[in-house]
Amino acid sequence: MPRAGAGVIELENVAYSYGGGELLSDISVKLAPGSFHFLTGPSGAGKTTLLKLCYGALLPTAGHVRLFQADVRTLERDDVAMVRRKVGVVHQDVQFLDHLSVSDNVALPLTVSGRHAEAAGPDLGELMAWVGLTNRAHALPPELSGGERQRAALARAVIMSPDVVLADEPTGNVDWDMSQRLLTLLVELNRMGKTVLIATHDLSLIRAAKAQVQARVLRISNRRVQLAGADL
Amino acid sequence: MTFDLATLRALLRGDRHADRVVPPTGFTAQLTVFASGAMAFLAVFALALSLASGRLAQRWGDELARTATIRIVAPEDQRAIQTTAALQVLSTTPGIASARALTDEEQQALLAPWFGQDLPLDSLPVPRLIEIVATSQGFDATGLRLRLAAEVPGAVLDDHGRWRAPLVSAAQRLRLLGWVVALLILGAVAAMVTLAANAALAANAQVVAVLRLVGATDSYIAQAFVRRFTLRALAGSAAGVAIGLLAVWLLPSGGDGPGFLTGIGFQGAGWLVPLFLPFISALVALLATAFAADRALRTLT
Numbered sequence: 424m425p426r427a428g429a430g431v432i433e434l435e436n437v438a439y440s441y442g443g444g445e446l447l448s449d450i451s452v453k454l455a456p457g458s459f460h461f462l463t464g465p466s467g468a469g470k471t472t473l474l475k476l477c478y479g480a481l482l483p484t485a486g487h488v489r490l491f492q493a494d495v496r497t498l499e500r501d502d503v504a505m506v507r508r509k510v511g512v513v514h515q516d517v518q519f520l521d522h523l524s525v526s527d528n529v530a531l532p533l534t535v536s537g538r539h540a541e542a543a544g545p546d547l548g549e550l551m552a553w554v555g556l557t558n559r560a561h562a563l564p565p566e567l568s569g570g571e572r573q574r575a576a577l578a579r580a581v582i583m584s585p586d587v588v589l590a591d592e593p594t595g596n597v598d599w600d601m602s603q604r605l606l607t608l609l610v611e612l613n614r615m616g617k618t619v620l621i622a623t624h625d626l627s628l629i630r631a632a633k634a635q636v637q638a639r640v641l642r643i644s645n646r647r648v649q650l651a652g653a654d655l
Numbered sequence: 656m657t658f659d660l661a662t663l664r665a666l667l668r669g670d671r672h673a674d675r676v677v678p679p680t681g682f683t684a685q686l687t688v689f690a691s692g693a694m695a696f697l698a699v700f701a702l703a704l705s706l707a708s709g710r711l712a713q714r715w716g717d718e719l720a721r722t723a724t725i726r727i728v729a730p731e732d733q734r735a736i737q738t739t740a741a742l743q744v745l746s747t748t749p750g751i752a753s754a755r756a757l758t759d760e761e762q763q764a765l766l767a768p769w770f771g772q773d774l775p776l777d778s779l780p781v782p783r784l785i786e787i788v789a790t791s792q793g794f795d796a797t798g799l800r801l802r803l804a805a806e807v808p809g810a811v812l813d814d815h816g817r818w819r820a821p822l823v824s825a826a827q828r829l830r831l832l833g834w835v836v837a838l839l840i841l842g843a844v845a846a847m848v849t850l851a852a853n854a855a856l857a858a859n860a861q862v863v864a865v866l867r868l869v870g871a872t873d874s875y876i877a878q879a880f881v882r883r884f885t886l887r888a889l890a891g892s893a894a895g896v897a898i899g900l901l902a903v904w905l906l907p908s909g910g911d912g913p914g915f916l917t918g919i920g921f922q923g924a925g926w927l928v929p930l931f932l933p934f935i936s937a938l939v940a941l942l943a944t945a946f947a948a949d950r951a952l953r954t955l956t
Contacts, residue, residue, distance in 0.1 A: 501872040508870035522678040535871035
């Protein structure tokens with residue numbers, strides 16, 4: 424039974440240490456269902472680490488991370504996999520299976536969930552059209568441009584209709600037009616009720632988003648997360 | 656990876672979608688198939704050796720345990736009398752099915768391999784031999800010796816026990832050795848598959864990372880590798896067994912002769928024993944890969 428006012432992802436007094444040094448300290452963040460957040464900060468501040476904590480790829484060294492009200496420490500390995508089916512992730516360095524076609528890669532979350540019929544169904548075609556990759560469906564990932572890879576990664580992240588979409592510098596390797604197109608897709612997802620968290624250092628992207636959607640901006644500074652002011 | 660019924664059924668049935676997510680690894684695959692085949696080929700010979708040794712031990716045990724020999728060592732003018740006396744003693748000894756003195760021709764045939772066909776038996780002090788065949792209950796060798804010592808002083812009973820026991824023991828050890836070799840070969844298959852699976856998992860660390868990112872369970876990932884290595888071991892072993900059986904079949908046969916080397920091979924239902932090897936190899940590969948995958952997936956982040 425979900426707690427009233429519970430977030431889909433909650434970090435409570437979380438710390439994360441790596442190589443003897445504390446990278447993140449006393450982080451408390453709650454992503455409410457349907458919210459739109461940006462996570463910003465200088466390179467090396469810990470944005471990617473925080474994102475990984477948000478989908479169970481890393482365990483906190485202190486504090487609690489709750490994914491859909493379940494403490495990540497109490498989850499078995501296969502439980503973490505089940506949680507990830509409800510969290511779509513777009514990485515900065517997008518990783519695909521290079522021996523599979525783009526459409527097979529996009530359908531991979533369905534394939535590993537045993538939903539083979541859907542993996543070959545019409546929804547996949549619609550999704551490929553939504554991200555503008557219909558004519559690249561049978562290409563292999565190494566044949567894609569940076570922008571195409573990001574869009575394919577976004578399509579893969581949302582094909583399971585996840586509750587949450589986490590994107591790490593989704594516009595890092597693309598030009599302005601493509602970044603606006605990706606942002607539009609993410610805003611569309613949020614309007615469909617998905618919780619969105621984007622890690623980026625691109626302030627222009629944040630400004631552009633705030634014109635379209637009510638977004639909160641979290642800034643990592645000195646190992647802690649603060650709510651950014653209206654200056655952004 | 657758990658081995659419940661559903662997992663085993665999924666492994667047997669296969670999942671072409673799951674099989675595709677792990678990229679093909681041509682060279683590793685060929686090496687695994689070749690090594691499994693070579694091991695199975697050697698295992699066939701180990702089994703042939705073991706089964707042949709088993710047959711030999713049984714034959715020596717059965718045949719030699721039921722036969723004995725009496726040598727009549729006496730001056731020539733006494734030899735026939737003592738032979739008759741010994742046969743008389745034997746005819747009244749319980750547990751003896753038959754006893755007969757070998758003819759000159761039979762004794763000459765026994766000595767021919769060492770002295771040639773033209774041996775002048777009459778001019779040599781060759782003892783007369785009496786062949787004894789015991790009943791299935793056997794006879795009392797100690798009692799017979801005492802009776803012979805009293806009634807036929809030139810008779811010496813040899814019940815073959817002195818050299819039969821070590822021969823039977825040696826054959827039994829050889830049979831055990833054959834099984835040990837077969838087990839070692841299966842152990843080598845397990846080690847080889849574990850190494851290959853570890854290498855494949857390490858080489859596919861990025862694939863594993865992607866699969867985890869999109870929500871694949873570790874069981875799903877492990878299953879893709881386990882099924883692949885199990886099928887390779889099965890295919891390689893099947894080929895190795897087929898070639899091994901052909902090679903054993905082509906070994907020269909000694910016919911009904913007593914030669915051990917010419918007797919290595921399979922007889923009757925023994926030919927079916929190596930047919931289990933591919934399935935045992937596949938099972939060993941399955942367990943080894945599952946173990947390797949479980950360990951590797953615990954360490955891969």
